[in-house]
Amino acid sequence: MWSWGLSLVLLCGVLQWSSVSGGLVLTVHVHSGATVLINRTQTAVSKCEVCIGKSCQSSVTLQNSADVEFNCTEPENLFTVEIVRYIVCTESCDRNITPEQYPSLQNFSRTFTWIINGSDENSFSLDFTKTGLRQIRATESCPDKHVYTVSNSTTSIGRFCRNGTIKGMEMNFESSVSLQVPGQEQLEPTTFGVSVGNGITVLAMIKVSLPAEESSQEFFSPNYPGNFPDFNSIRWSFNVPPKYYASVRILDFTEPRCLRDDTHLKYERDGKMVVKKLSDAQLSEHQGSFNLTFRSCLRRNLNSVLSLHFKISAIKRGAEARCTVDLTREEGLLELHIRKSKPTSACILKLSSLIQDTVTVTSEKALTLAFIDCREEDLLLNINQTIACQQQKGCVSSKFSLRVPVLEKCLPGFLQQVSWHLNTPQDGAVELMSPTGSLQQSLPGQTCNSSILLTVTEHEQQGMAVGQFCPQGPIRSVQIQSNITVTASHADGRDLKQITYPLLEGSILESLKERYIINVMPKKDSSVLLATPAWPAGMKPQSTVSWIVSFPSQFEANVEFTNISQVSCANRHTSIEVQKQSSRGETYSWRMDEKPKSVVMEESFYLNMSNCKSVKGSFSVVSQITLLKRKNKSLTIALSVVSVLLLLVVIAFAVVCVINRRKKKQQNSHPEVSVYNPNGHAFLPVPKTTEDDEHIYHCIDDTMVYGHLLKHGEEVNDFEPAVDSYQVFTGPTEVQPLTEHRENTDKIQEVGVYRPFTGPQNAPEVPERSPRQGRNPAHAEQQGADKKISGDDKIVEDQVRTTPGLKIAPLADPEEDDSETPL
Incomplete structure (x- = not known):
């Protein structure tokens, strides 16, 4: 019957391999209290069977040593072996368990199972201190191919490898521990302990000791990824361990x-107890030991x-x-809020010995x-401070400072x-000003310094x-009719x-x-x-804002509206x-359907805006105010007037020159009317040409137009005119011809009369200017210029009277030359 003769006898003498015709015969020595189960896998295609004597089946159970025969050549690929041992822990149970060697079954996939039974009142403890799990x-496997499984009658607590941080477990009654070793793998037995516990209210309790080094371990709920009961x-x-801090992070869950x-x-x-949902952030940077319980519903x-x-x-x-x-x-x-800047930060924040994320x-x-x-x-630190004043009488005009609290x-x-949260009495307002x-x-385009x-x-x-502000600018104060927060x-x-x-x-x-009043300079x-x-x-519906813009009088402001967002109004x-x-002051105003234009304001002004109750859009405006040096219009007008008057004087002077030249021409065409006599009379009389012996001069020297009349009965050479005094002329006003004495006399007869200028006396009209407040230097300069340019009759008269040796000749008769205007 033997097709090949090969026998393998171990030193212990418990295994014998024999090759029979078409199959394999094994001698299995079963340890006391153990049961060996040899089962064909459900995935096996072959109909190979295991036989004891003449009885052949797909599986066999051995409680005693026996020879087993397989009717196929490679049964280790079709059959698995499970070695089961029952441990009863009722009142006392304190023993170490070590997997036992079965050399004849080494080529088979082996599972060592220990079924532990206890009472309903007690539990049992598994001690994995020596090996750790x-x-x-x-679906994972272990590096050494040794996989432990802990479960009860209905639930798998989990699968484990050796050399881990799990040092023990506490289980309820009728649970099991299994060790699976694949075929062809040598068993490396390790020992774990079993003892009676005090009883637990949970399905299982897993004891984990974190090492005294930086570490991380993963854990799964029972039956993972299946359903937890x-x-x-x-x-x-x-x-x-001491000086170490633990954090829990959920990697995956279904709920x-x-x-x-x-x-x-x-x-x-x-x-102390903290309950968290699966979706919450879990324990972070916790010092000290703790329990974590997972509860189902x-x-x-x-x-x-x-x-x-x-x-x-x-x-x-x-x-x-x-x-x-x-x-x-x-x-x-005052409230101080402290929080970690990053959840993964190594920083630990504790309050009353408890680690906190925020305090x-x-x-x-x-x-x-x-x-x-x-x-x-x-x-990161944040401070909130509340400043409240509820009594109107005690609050009005009360002042406060917003400063950073000292930490x-x-x-x-x-x-x-x-x-700072600023709370005012009912209908009260807040005014904010910068200490600087x-x-x-x-704003965009306006950078803060x-x-x-x-x-x-x-x-x-x-x-x-309401707005975002920074120090150093044109805004002097901001007033708001509301409770506000300044951050x-x-x-x-x-x-x-x-x-x-x-x-x-x-x-x-x-x-x-107004709801908002802003003072601007x-x-x-x-x-x-x-x-x-x-x-x-956009502004709050039906709210108003007013800017009070002030600047010195020598400036002017150009007001432009650079950005406008309009709305559709339900009313107003x-x-x-x-x-x-x-x-x-003049007022410029625009409504919703109008586009505001740029205006130039010559003095301080108000800029007012109001919003309606909008049905679409928002009302927002950005205004630009540019302050420039104002041009002095009064001085400009005064200089213009002076220029016009000077032009008129130049024209008048030109006319006089033209007239003089024409008269000189006429003088050359008439007989000589007067000559200068250095020995006596200033003029020689013209022979009588009219019935009343009136003498008319056709040409008068310009320097003698307003000379004083000579006194009667005095020699010309002895005449001394008055100096620096004005003397009113008291002689006859009718026209008298100048007569000449043939002989020398002590008295000189009247030679002429003073004829005042009878032409136009009024200066050109100056356009009226609206009066302005305060002193107008340009107007004063204009008056001085007008007075200097137009002159004064008294000044002219004094000039004539103080000219020595001057005689006045009678004016020409208008009847002789109608084309000339008397001077």
Whole structure:
């Protein structure tokens, strides 16, 4: 019967291989208390059977040693072997279990199973201290090919490899531990302990000891990726070494809709408990040991699945630094919020020995915080301060400063922003001013010189910003009829803790006529942009804003509207109005359907805007005001008048010259009428040509037109005219001809009379100018120029009377030459 003769006898003498015709014969020595099951796999195609004696079947159970025969040549590819041992733990059970060698079955895939039975009141503990276990997926294998499986009668607690952090398990009654070793693999037996426990209320409790090094392990819910049974719980007990901090992170989960209760994770430590949903952020940077319990619910749909896959990691930390934060000395209600800048940061923040993701410290009491491995950039700080005044009488005109509260130097982190909530009495208003004297609105195209940004929001507008401001600008004050919040922040993300000076000064005001009033004082030769509140989102419906723009009188402002967003109104209209501050000021106004034009304002003015109740769109406007040096129009007009008068004088002088030249021509055509006599008379009389002996002169020297008459009875050479005095002429006013005495006499007869100028006496008309307030230097200069140019009769008369040796000749008779105008 033997087709080949080969015998293998081990030193222990418990195995014998024999080759029979067409099959394989094995001698199996079964250890006491064990049962050996040899089963053909369900996937086997061959009809190979295992035989004991003449009985051949697809499987066989051995409780005693026996020879087994396979009717195929390679049965190890078709059959598996399971060695089962039953362990009863009722009142006492304290033993070590080690898998036993079965050399004759080494080529077969072997599973060593220990079924542990206990009482309903007690549980049993499995001690894997010597080997340690690591949980794996159902499809994973272990590096050494040795895979442990722990389960109860209905549920698989999990599959495990050796050399892990799981040091023990506590199970309820009728559970099992299996060790699977593949065929052709040498068994490397390890020992684990079994003992009686005190009883647990969960399906199983897995004991995990994290190593004293940075590490991470993954864990799975029972039956993963299948469904965790309803109304069941499993607990992991994590032992964290000193100076190490553990974090739990969920990698994957499925959650059904529950009919009763809910699914959750429960963290327990030192009698304190925290419950989290599977979708919540889990425990982070926790120091000390803790328990984690996974609870299932009653599923609404039995086809839905509950499963969980999470990871726990531990990292060693440095020394703990403590800091006591005391805000009780600050005025008003103050809150300090501290949070980690990144969830994955190594920084640990603790309050009352508990690790926290965020901490809030109020001004009600001082708190002691602990920080571990926290750098400045690991923590972000925010401060909220409430300044409230509810009594109208006590609040009006009360002033306050908005400054960064002083924090302890031991407190790490960046102070990201500070917010002041300003609450006023009913119908009250808030006025904000810069301690440096001015503010600037932060807008595109208008860069702030400072990195400090001050954002003003209204409480009624659900946090909508009124505007964003920075120091150093043309805005003197901002008044708002509303409860507001002012938030200070650094544009470049720097720490606000370094700012020790007040950022804003404020006061409480009575009710305003407008919702917003902004006082502006532009700088010369520069442009300023002013945007409506809540730009670019748009003003609040039916709200108004007024800019009070003031500047010195020697300047003028050019007002332009560079960006306008209009709306469709349900009632009323949006409007823009520019009005001078003086009562006589001119007003420019535009409504919704009109496009505002640029205007030039010569004095301080109001810029008013109002919004309607819109049905579509938003009302927002950006205005640009440019302040320039104003041209002196009064001086320009005065100089123009002077120029006209000078032109008239030049024309008159030219006319006189022309007339003189024409008279000289006529003089050459008539007989000589007078000659200069140095020995006596200034003129020789012309022979009588009229009946009344009247002498007419055809030419008079220009320097003698207004000379004084010679006195009667005096010699010409002895005549001394009066100097520096005005003497009224008292002689006869009728025309008398000049007569000549043939003989020398002591008296000189009247030689002529003074004839006043009878031509036009009025100066050219100057256009009227509207009067202006205050002194007008240009007008005074104009009066002086007019007086200097037009002259004065007294000045002319004095000049004539003070000319020595001057005689006046009679004017020519108009009848002789009608074409000449008398001078």
